[in-house]
Amino acid sequence: MVKRVVFDAVNAVLANLCREFRELNSGHVATYIPPLARADPADFGMALTSADGHRYQAGEADKPFTIQSVSKPFVLALALTELGADEVFRRVGVEPSGERFNAISLDPETGRPANPMINAGAIATTALVPAASAEQRFTRILETLGRFAGRSLDVDDEVYRAEAATGDRNIALAHLMRAAGSLAGDPSGVLDVYFRQCAIRVTALDLSVMAATLANGGVNPVTGARVVPEPVTVQVLAVMATCGMYDGSGDWLLRVGLPAKSGVSGGLVAVRPGRSGVGCYSPLLDAAGNPVRAVAALAELSREFGLHLMHNPPSGAPTIIRPGLSDGPDEAAWRQAGGGTAPGDLPAWVAAQGELDFTAAEQLVYALAERLPEVGRGRAVIDLVRVTAVDAAAEGLVRVVLDRLTAMGHRIGFVGDAAVPFSVEGTLLASRSAAVEWARLPS
């Protein structure tokens, strides 16, 4: 009930976007098969799922449609999980083709399709999913997409049959790849799986959860289940960033700045790594085959919400809290603990928070060094209470610097739990209060 207030407020923001961009009436509904041609051109739905798993939506966000090409990044994620990047990218390239979705784009030397976001590469990717049979392969794909969405998905049989009946260009691509040696096995079996994969039924809300799972390092933020490993999401998002929007990928990255993928039925996913996933449904397509309203609304959403990947400063608070004791509560704690206030009394106090990687570690030791006296022996406390993880590069750097500083006679104490991997000279202190005590000791 109280949370409802938040949902209403955020949904209202999306609803405003929906209202604004629903007025775009350019473009046309895909007509190459009758079930797609029957889509309602007035439809426009948007949904956003945060990396915390909060789901927001507006417009026709619950209306089911077939996923089509938006399935590509998720099947790629499955293939990468099963086979690893080396094997997958040995068979499918990662370069933008500068061409349309159904471009042939096979490497003249190797027959390798340009990337997994165009049809040829997606068919080759589907063929890579390990399975004992076509039936089993499709089952794995359907289940994986379901885990991304956080619910069981099914297939629109009418669309599947229509695609299979008219899929000449995709049939051609599969045979061209087998001729070129870049597709193993029986083209018709693979194509059948591919046509069914494209006919899986989703909603814009589903897509937003699927996108949020990529944003969240492979863990579905709604169900809490890990779907794919974190490195796989990095790879999938990188491929989406350069190849996801066909021959408009450069313009999309310039204007929207998010990895994304669109489909011919009007679906679109966009991902802000670490923060959120967006799903749209907008059956009117522009000349490049991208959904008109979704593209326009995403550009606005990215601008308004500061989602552009190249935006600076990056979202997230600074890892290093520099001011040491000038920060209210800490200073209060210090004083409370009986720390003196004369300049000489104060140790340097440098705190960090969040994940400590090399960049943050550099900031930390730099801030530390700035606070130690050039002459004589100084004392400093490194406050890691709010640090959640320390990676190897960060650990290495901090150790080296601490060894050198202690060799110079400086005394450095730590506050943090046992997980913090520093134990220089037994200076790991149990709490901030203990640190204050320690810092007050005569050097």
Next chain:
Amino acid sequence: MVKRVVFDAVNAVLANLCREFRELNSGHVATYIPPLARADPADFGMALTSADGHRYQAGEADKPFTIQSVSKPFVLALALTELGADEVFRRVGVEPSGERFNAISLDPETGRPANPMINAGAIATTALVPAASAEQRFTRILETLGRFAGRSLDVDDEVYRAEAATGDRNIALAHLMRAAGSLAGDPSGVLDVYFRQCAIRVTALDLSVMAATLANGGVNPVTGARVVPEPVTVQVLAVMATCGMYDGSGDWLLRVGLPAKSGVSGGLVAVRPGRSGVGCYSPLLDAAGNPVRAVAALAELSREFGLHLMHNPPSGAPTIIRPGLSDGPDEAAWRQAGGGTAPGDLPAWVAAQGELDFTAAEQLVYALAERLPEVGRGRAVIDLVRVTAVDAAAEGLVRVVLDRLTAMGHRIGFVGDAAVPFSVEGTLLASRSAAVEWARLPS
């Protein structure tokens, strides 16, 4: 002296990378003009400048060489600053060409070069820089690159003359563009500026500062001077991400995950938005024209330092500090201020830090809503002491939610300075202590 310890430690990390990858001896030095052919194939220098302006380096990071194609993103930044994105990208595209650096890649309809990172697009970009004369145009470019680097730069006249004498392909591109209507003015004047621009002398250390300026939103972190506006850096980095490494841009973004640009003399810049810029010098080039050692070392650096753009969770600490009063110093402050410890006594206490955008605002109000009672009237403190900025979308969302919650009878107080744009019911409180006082008042 003390800081020296930090510099030594970080430099040592770079030195290790240099040592490891200096052993790569594949590739070849560019030989199309004699001054480039004389480059020492043994050279390898790396430098990293943080968004704080700390400069680290190893190997031949101080050795001067000509900037060549690495000039392209910086001249693009100048053109974007002067003319705006609409005008620039009306003349030069932003799509990866999937082709080599000297590809022709002009749009068959418009004659527009594919993007500003290939030679054709770079020449067109140079031509866009407003100036009364070729001389003045070059002066502006030289000064701008100098501001990016934080020092005065000069031109290697021998290289300039050699390029001008053998630049048939670039001459051809300029004339093709004029024929196609995509280059205004006299091709030979523009080419002369372009050849001089490519012959500007830099070091790997300079490149790292230039890259860090892009990382830092356009403010040179060493000199503190603003060189270009922040939106321009977003645009330049987006173009670098899809087009910067020629026909290997997709693979680069997959493996390294950073906007980058390489040049034929062995220079390379890579940028982690908001965090750091890297510069390399490595004259041995691979078949794609990228510096062999720099490419390999950057991949390792990105992996080790967690720089990949698609990496999740993102660097930076979480903006929202959820635990409320469970956090040591705050709880201490609370108790110290006389706050009771019985459950009923405690107001909800939600703190944020850093920049507050929509995503963070959503997290904030969601966390707030979670802590308010479903039944009855609750009290909550929103602690914005560490918040440095609030954007419009965030402000809008918070306002809407607060209006609703207060209408439901909940009482919400703020802690933060006057810059915080919330003044709901005069509840802006002067300090955390004041907030504690306020929170203890009977509702």
Next chain:
Amino acid sequence: MVKRVVFDAVNAVLANLCREFRELNSGHVATYIPPLARADPADFGMALTSADGHRYQAGEADKPFTIQSVSKPFVLALALTELGADEVFRRVGVEPSGERFNAISLDPETGRPANPMINAGAIATTALVPAASAEQRFTRILETLGRFAGRSLDVDDEVYRAEAATGDRNIALAHLMRAAGSLAGDPSGVLDVYFRQCAIRVTALDLSVMAATLANGGVNPVTGARVVPEPVTVQVLAVMATCGMYDGSGDWLLRVGLPAKSGVSGGLVAVRPGRSGVGCYSPLLDAAGNPVRAVAALAELSREFGLHLMHNPPSGAPTIIRPGLSDGPDEAAWRQAGGGTAPGDLPAWVAAQGELDFTAAEQLVYALAERLPEVGRGRAVIDLVRVTAVDAAAEGLVRVVLDRLTAMGHRIGFVGDAAVPFSVEGTLLASRSAAVEWARLPS
């Protein structure tokens, strides 16, 4: 027996060529299906059939092999006969693609394949052959190729099945064309016909008769049966001239100067319009897929036999015999008939032979005019005894000139049979003797 002498002599010339070029051992036998891979690389057969139907041969000219792409011009001839050039070339282009035999080469706008000599265009051409069923379509093709060859042909079932099993690229082309709207009907039915068409079994001798039928205006010179109309042979030969040898068509026309077509099993036909057809069998193929020995031997044959289309003067005797009465037998006849020998006594006497078209008619009337006196009334005889046909343009020109000359007072008589379409002033004379009598009459 006596003719044997001629056959032996001409065969010996071919045998010399065979011996000379059999020593070429570069290239490789096609290996994409096992039955082709088993071809004997030592084989080389040549055959030449003249437009008179004389057949000459050397080497393995009687060894059967599958016709493969050499079927393309003959199936094109069938389609042109049935549908006419407008309909066929609306569906299949006639421009060289500058690409390999299996290139995709579909027009990006219309989906029309570049020309009927590449696989895509040949499949589309096969699909154009009107038939109630695939079976009937193939029967028509088999019978037509048999009429070109002058004997019943059959299919190599093993090759047919192997092609059908591995024909991924052709399957792809058919589906691409259906997707692009340039192939009507069921791709698999058309492909089955196409694979069978390619597996029709022929010998080099057969190919020479087939080529000679094209050379002979569509009438098989051995059987005397008309296979296709003359205009169809003009169209087929024109397409072969620009597109028959894939991406080496320009070089072939430069060096050999004959419309030709090669196939992957080692077959090759070359045609000298009006004179002869050549068939070769040479399974070693060069990089462009053309039979090594056949290409080299044809270049030599063309040079030695003066077959190059651009050769000048053209083969064939001059149509106009200018010297009038200076020619032995005619002068003897004149004298014999009592014609005087004083200059004034002699009428102008201009003879023609063969087919009289506009160019020949111009030569005839020009020669006539040269022999008439500028002053006074002259007499002339036009001797058409050896003329076999007169086309409309020629007839028109001669009539106009004769009307003008007789109006000027000159008297012109004709010799020739009643088929000669000139009857100006009742001057058609029954014989040369009658002409002499007529010419002697006082004017």
Next chain:
Amino acid sequence: MVKRVVFDAVNAVLANLCREFRELNSGHVATYIPPLARADPADFGMALTSADGHRYQAGEADKPFTIQSVSKPFVLALALTELGADEVFRRVGVEPSGERFNAISLDPETGRPANPMINAGAIATTALVPAASAEQRFTRILETLGRFAGRSLDVDDEVYRAEAATGDRNIALAHLMRAAGSLAGDPSGVLDVYFRQCAIRVTALDLSVMAATLANGGVNPVTGARVVPEPVTVQVLAVMATCGMYDGSGDWLLRVGLPAKSGVSGGLVAVRPGRSGVGCYSPLLDAAGNPVRAVAALAELSREFGLHLMHNPPSGAPTIIRPGLSDGPDEAAWRQAGGGTAPGDLPAWVAAQGELDFTAAEQLVYALAERLPEVGRGRAVIDLVRVTAVDAAAEGLVRVVLDRLTAMGHRIGFVGDAAVPFSVEGTLLASRSAAVEWARLPS
């Protein structure tokens, strides 16, 4: 005066074509330089020069215009004459590019332009003309084109200067070729010659004489001067046939069937080897850059005059006159000479005329063999009185057959002059009468 009748009649045929096709008003005048834009769109001139040197014309056939791309085949002829085909075609390809006149079309491996009929290849061809200076190179080109035309030509300086000022695309092509290593020397010098070459002033009548010189084996049929060797004309015409009409070359060869070349100012040449050359002037151009009226009129001219290269039977009378003594004058001569008329009395009598090549020789010996008795010894006369030349292949075949027949006991006599290279058993007879005498001798 009398010849005037012929000129009037043929000119009237051309005038009818001019009148018919002048009504075509589609297309547009080239406008890229002002002097071309001033061309009168109403103009249409045609001229035809026969291989005998008779010149016919209609419409604006005497109106001067700049030759533009129609210069290409003639400069190619000059380069081939000076350097030979191997050297020229090592530098410039001969494959149709399937692209427009100003396409880049350089081989990605070698930098070699696709063919000499597109601008790149033409510039490279101009650069190949040996000369000590640019001035001398242009002088040689101007003089050679003058010899082709049969008169001194000059340059339109205004057009030359305009082309030089706006020739960005050609400047680009020259620099691209130098960059690719396919153009030696200074691009600007070569371009200056090329721009002047394109600005040479001609009329449609000039073009028809130039074309007729190619038709006539390199001898100008009007002046009688040899301009280039016969093999060079074969090479030039072969290149024109596949590449002369840009990306419409296949369609042109299909419909018109003649080697041809068009230019942007409205000029067009078409050549029927051995027979005639046509020149047109028609400044309205179609989308492919070909002159609208000239293209349509040539198609009609080719159809009406039977000029299509693939037309069968070929123009020219049959070389072999088979009927032997059934032919009036010969039979009369035979009787007159006292030859008996009983079947046994008659020797076989086979006559040939014109040039005797291998095909004709085969017909001759085949006809001979048909007339010799299978049993016993026969007699035959080979009448070569009207034969003008015998090539080596023909000579070889006749010799071999005669040796065999005489060895079988047959007696073969010849009639012809001493140039006939047969002297088998001293049977060369001085005249037909002598042959009759010889034939009557008892065997």
